[in-house]
Amino acid sequence: MEPFDKIAIIGLGLIGSSIARATRRAGLAKEIAGHDASPVVLNQAAKLGLCDNLHADVGDCVEDAGLVILCAPVGAFKAIAQDIAQHLAKGAILSDVGSVKGAVIRDVFSYVPRDVHFIPAHPIAGTEFSGPEAGFASLFDGRWTILTPLAGSDPAAVERLKDFWEGLGSQVDVMDSAHHDLVLAITSHLPHLIAYNIVGTAHDLEKVTEGEVIKYSASGFRDFTRIAASDPIMWRDVFLNNRDAVLEVLGRFNEDLSQLQRAVRNGDGQTLYDWFTRTRAIRRAIVDLGQDTAAPNFGRNKSQ
Numbered sequence: 001m002e003p004f005d006k007i008a009i010i011g012l013g014l015i016g017s018s019i020a021r022a023t024r025r026a027g028l029a030k031e032i033a034g035h036d037a038s039p040v041v042l043n044q045a046a047k048l049g050l051c052d053n054l055h056a057d058v059g060d061c062v063e064d065a066g067l068v069i070l071c072a073p074v075g076a077f078k079a080i081a082q083d084i085a086q087h088l089a090k091g092a093i094l095s096d097v098g099s100v101k102g103a104v105i106r107d108v109f110s111y112v113p114r115d116v117h118f119i120p121a122h123p124i125a126g127t128e129f130s131g132p133e134a135g136f137a138s139l140f141d142g143r144w145t146i147l148t149p150l151a152g153s154d155p156a157a158v159e160r161l162k163d164f165w166e167g168l169g170s171q172v173d174v175m176d177s178a179h180h181d182l183v184l185a186i187t188s189h190l191p192h193l194i195a196y197n198i199v200g201t202a203h204d205l206e207k208v209t210e211g212e213v214i215k216y217s218a219s220g221f222r223d224f225t226r227i228a229a230s231d232p233i234m235w236r237d238v239f240l241n242n243r244d245a246v247l248e249v250l251g252r253f254n255e256d257l258s259q260l261q262r263a264v265r266n267g268d269g270q271t272l273y274d275w276f277t278r279t280r281a282i283r284r285a286i287v288d289l290g291q292d293t294a295a296p297n298f299g300r301n302k303s304q
Helices: 014-026 039-048 058-062 074-087 102-111 155-167 177-204 210-215 219-228 232-241 243-266 269-288
Strands: 007-010 032-035 053-055 067-070 093-096 121-123 144-147 171-174
Touching: 007 014, 007 058, 014 032, 032 039, 032 058, 039 053, 053 058, 058 074, 067 074, 074 102, 074 232, 093 102, 093 121, 093 155, 102 177, 102 232, 121 155, 144 155, 155 171, 177 210, 177 219, 177 232, 177 243, 232 243, 243 269
Parallel strands: 007 032, 007 067, 032 053, 067 093, 144 171
Antiparallel strands: 121 144
16 A cells, blocks of 8 residues: 555554554554553653654644554544634544544544544454554554444545554454444353453452462453453443443443353253363354464464
8 A cells, every 4th residue: 555654653552553554564654643641651662763753742743644543542532623623724634543443433533633534443462561662563464453434434535544443464354333332242252251250259259368369360351351350441431431332231241140040040051061072162163263272372482
């Protein structure tokens, strides 16, 4: 694709810094500008050479940018949209990487000038680490990015953004924002909520010491701790901004959990076996699609 003359990345944590690295790797922009609300993060980004130029003022950062990507926590989007509105270039694409889309549209759309293309997006990629040093250029390789364009969006602008994400290594899909939020509630948001809960319960269990939880953690609990180590600010904002979809799938989860509870209480081995056989097939399908590895211990080396 033809590179952008300039892109602006607002928020230089794991995702924002990875976009900067992947953009440079693929030559997708002649100039990469960056902004972060934290002076500490800006200093780290400068030392890492993430961007061609860094800005303490978000308005200065987006000036003349053909593509602006909001990579801050979604709770900050409204204030950012207000600050950058008058600085956005005519014909620019404004996008984001938020894990929720309905709330992003609610908070941002009314501030977007009519001559700017607002196309929300969500790369389904990440790790439990955060900050500019955590990013890497291959983060999006083979992963999915979902675009949720609004009704009436310019098809050429949507295609341009699709090409950009494909250039970063992603596979790209397009869907309605409400459907996105429901899908992500079950595939991402609820698992994080469960992980935070399980790890917190283990920590609070009076008859098991914290030392024993750490020392004897089997792989299942260890995997929950990895998820529960994710950025607390980001996930706080996700749950507050995707409340309806999360509560919907959480209600279904509680119903299913009650069914499993009854099976355990009643010694109903057949129900347990049937359930575990069905869910095992889901794991195999994920591996077959290349979204994870079937390597022993999930591909971890011994040091991990």
